[in-house]
Amino acid sequence: MKKGLIIELCAIFAVLGIFAVLHAQDTDLPPADAQQFWTYITETSPYTEWSFFPGHEGIYPGKSPHGAFLKLYGNPIAIEAAKAGKPMPNGAILVKENYGEDQQKLMAITPMYKVQGYNPDGGDWFWAKYGPEGTVEDAGKIDGCIECHKTQKDYIFSKAK
Numbered sequence: 001m002k003k004g005l006i007i008e009l010c011a012i013f014a015v016l017g018i019f020a021v022l023h024a025q026d027t028d029l030p031p032a033d034a035q036q037f038w039t040y041i042t043e044t045s046p047y048t049e050w051s052f053f054p055g056h057e058g059i060y061p062g063k064s065p066h067g068a069f070l071k072l073y074g075n076p077i078a079i080e081a082a083k084a085g086k087p088m089p090n091g092a093i094l095v096k097e098n099y100g101e102d103q104q105k106l107m108a109i110t111p112m113y114k115v116q117g118y119n120p121d122g123g124d125w126f127w128a129k130y131g132p133e134g135t136v137e138d139a140g141k142i143d144g145c146i147e148c149h150k151t152q153k154d155y156i157f158s159k160a161k
C-alpha cells in the first residue's frame with residue numbers, strides 16, 4: 001500500500017517536471033519585438049553559440065542583397081527541423097550574418113523568426129535587420145524580405161545538405 005503511494009507520487013512529480021520543462025522552453029522565447037529579440041539572440045541564447053545551418057558551415061560567398069560573404073546560424077529548433085528535412089516549426093530562428101568583401105567586416109545581421117500566429121499570410125515569420133552593433137534598421141513584417149523570400153518554400157532559400 002505504502003509502496004503504491006510512493007510510486008504514484010513519483011509519477012505525479014515526473015509529469016509535473018515534464019510540464020515545467022515544456023513551459024520553460026515556451027516562455028524562454030521572445031515576443032516578435034526587435035529589441036527583445038536582439039537581447040534573446042545575443043544574451044539569453046547567443047546565436048554565435050548555435051550550430052551553422054547544415055551544409056553552410058563557416059563563412060561562404062553570398063549574393064545581393066545579402067552580403068558578399070555570409071554565415072548562417074540556426075537555433076536548436078531550426079537545426080533539428082533542417083536536419084530532419086521538416087518544415088520550420090514555431091520558435092525556429094535563422095540568423096544570417098552579412099559580411100563585406102574582406103570577409104571580416106560585419107555589415108548587417110538579418111534574422112528570421114517563426115512566431116505562432118504572428119503573420120499567417122507570411123508564413124508567420126518575423127523579420128529584422130540590425131546593424132553590426134544591434135541597431136534596429138528595420139523589423140516586423142518587412143515587405144522587402146517577404147517579397148523576395150516568398151518565392152521559396154516556407155520563405156527559405158537555403159537547402160540543408
Ligand code: HEC
Pocket residue numbers: 061062063064065066070072094095096110111112127128129138142144145146148149155156157158159
Ligand atoms: C532580393 C531578394 C532578397 C531580399 C530582399 C532578402 N533576401 Fe534574405 N535571402 C535571399 C537569398 C537569395 C538567400 C540565400 C543566400 C545564400 O545563403 O546564399 C537569402 C537568405 C536569407 C536567410 C537564410 C535563410 C534562407 O532563406 O536561406 C535569412 C535569415 C534571410 N535571408 C533574411 C532576410 C531578411 C531579414 C531580409 C530583409 C531585411 C531579407 N533576407 C531580404 C534573398 C533575399
